[in-house]
Amino acid sequence: xxxxxxxxxxxxxxxxxxxxxxxxxxxxxxxxxxxxxxxxxxxxxxxxxxxxxxxxxxxxxxxxxxxxxxxxxxxxxxxxxxxxxxxxxxxxxxxxxxxxxxxxxxxxxxxxxxxxxxxxxxxxxxxxxxxxxxxxxxxxxxxxxxxxxxxxxxxxxxxxxxxxxxxxxxxxxxxxxxxxxxxxxxxxxxxxxxxxxxxxxxxxxxxxxxxxxxxxxxxxxxxxxxxxxxxxxxxxxxxxxxxxxxxxxxxxxxxxxxxxxxxxxxxxxxxxxxxxxxxxxxxxxxxxxxxxxxxxxxxxxxxxxxxxxxxxxxxxxxxxxxxxxxxxxxxxxxxxxxxxxxxxxxxxxxxxxxxx
Ligand SMILES: Cc1ncc(COP(=O)(O)O)c(C=O)c1O
Numbered sequence: 099x100x101x102x103x104x105x106x107x108x109x110x111x112x113x114x115x116x117x118x119x120x121x122x123x124x125x126x127x128x129x130x131x132x133x134x135x136x137x138x139x140x141x142x143x144x145x146x147x148x149x150x151x152x153x154x155x156x157x158x159x160x161x162x163x164x165x166x167x168x169x170x171x172x173x174x175x176x177x178x179x180x181x182x183x184x185x186x187x188x189x190x191x192x193x194x195x196x197x198x199x200x201x202x203x204x205x206x207x208x209x210x211x212x213x214x215x216x217x218x219x220x221x222x223x224x225x226x227x228x229x230x231x232x233x234x235x236x237x238x239x240x241x242x243x244x245x246x247x248x249x250x251x252x253x254x255x256x257x258x259x260x261x262x263x264x265x266x267x268x269x270x271x272x273x274x275x276x277x278x279x280x281x282x283x284x285x286x287x288x289x290x291x292x293x294x295x296x297x298x299x300x301x302x303x304x305x306x307x308x309x310x311x312x313x314x315x316x317x318x319x320x321x322x323x324x325x326x327x328x329x330x331x332x333x334x335x336x337x338x339x340x341x342x343x344x345x346x347x348x349x350x351x352x353x354x355x356x357x358x359x360x361x362x363x364x365x366x367x368x369x370x371x372x373x374x375x376x377x378x379x380x381x382x383x384x385x386x387x388x389x390x391x392x393x394x395x396x397x398x399x400x401x402x403x404x405x406x407x408x409x410x411x412x413x414x415x416x417x418x419x420x421x422x423x424x425x426x427x428x429x430x431x432x433x434x435x436x437x438x439x440x441x442x443x444x445x446x447x448x449x450x451x452x453x454x
Contacts (some may be wrong), residue, residue, distance in 0.1 A: 102438035104428045106247055106391060107269065108289040112433040115293075115343040117210070120404035122339060133339055138332050146339050149327065153345030157354050158278050160301065167300040168338050173287035173306045174202065175267045176298060180264050180283060181207035183320050185238050186310045188271030191264075192216045192237045194252065197224045198422060199266060210312070214241075223423070224249040226383035237261045239282055239306075245270035247290075248420040250393030250427060251386040256280050262306055270390050271299065271431055272348055274358040282306045290390070291432050293341035297334045348432065355433050364430045364439045367391035371443045377401065378446060378453055381423060395425030401453055408445045417442070 102109040111119075126133040126142060136142050151166045160166065168343050169175070180203075184330040185191050189211050193204045195218035214237075217228035224246060233240065240259055244267040245252045252270060256263060261281025269452045278284075289295040300320070307320045316322050322330050347355060369387060372380045372394045381393040396402055405426075409417050420426040428442060 106429040110433045150342040176285035177203040181210040186216035193241045200243045252388035271326035297337035356369040361389045
């Protein structure tokens with residue numbers, strides 16, 4: 099039976115990406131060796147790294163001022179690596195707290211300088227994005243979370259400020275067009291819209307690196323990875339290859355703009371049903387709803403098991419909400435087909451026939 103993969107991450111990959119990755123795992127381009135058996139200094143991988151970087155540049159329209167890095171340690175390592183590299187102990191960075199991942203970023207950054215939390219939506223279990231807050235003009239950077247995977251909200255307006263934005267885009271990079279020049283640094287764990295877990299994409303404006311006095315361990319210094327083109331140590335070869343395939347798939351399917359349109363259409367289909375269906379209710383402020391992760395609950399919690407059973411029977415997986423929100427979460431990353439959302443909607447309608 100066809101599976102409809104709504105997992106929040108690791109998450110759905112495009113079928114052709116999986117096919118090509120499987121082939122490369124067995125025999126890369128007919129050379130008789132798996133890609134996993136090849137040197138990261140060999141011509142095959144050097145070519146893959148080059149292509150992956152240039153595809154990322156093409157999709158985001160990046161200028162040469164930015165470096166494209168493939169690191170390890172997940173977005174969670176970036177929570178501290180950003181502050182460790184960009185903030186001196188006596189300097190201040192602003193953070194907006196829009197969910198568990200922002201809170202973790204705040205906690206980690208506090209070891210490296212003054213952290214001012216400019217706004218938080220914790221008062222309403224993070225069901226909205228704070229908008230009216232003052233931004234001091236002494237900030238080294240402003241940290242935002244593009245998309246709040248757990249709570250189902252997305253930052254849609256980027257403030258006009260005189261410092262760079264540092265942004266966690268783990269769950270929405272490449273899902274929409276962004277004004278890239280506003281960002282000093284973007285980081286993303288790969289396992290949603292980029293590729294498999296194991297590689298972290300970091301896009302950094304080169305001139306913001308190397309401006310602080312702290313001694314930074316070599317592996318945690320962006321300057322190391324910029325100078326050595328992500329190959330100071332052995333990079334995650336296979337996840338980078340799958341990232342390259344995903345980037346090719348995005349470009350072939352029209353780039354970030356087309357992804358945005360495709361994602362908007364899926365989100366509209368699902369949110370329309372959540373709003374018109376008498377059994378379900380959305381958990382977030384309408385204008386802040388994320389097209390990537392839709393969070394919703396059943397008005398009658400007792401029907402949860404029935405809903406999950408119907409979903410399972412229809413091949414729908416990964417629909418259970420995060421424990422801090424409860425209910426359900428449908429993650430609709432780039433590779434998810436509109437058809438999968440239609441199947442979910444049909445199950446929600448079946449629930450009304452049975453229990454409405
Ligand atoms: C927005 C966001 N930031 C950070 C993380 C943590 O990423 P990682 O597991 O790669 O450290 C996640 C994981 O789901 C996430 O969704």
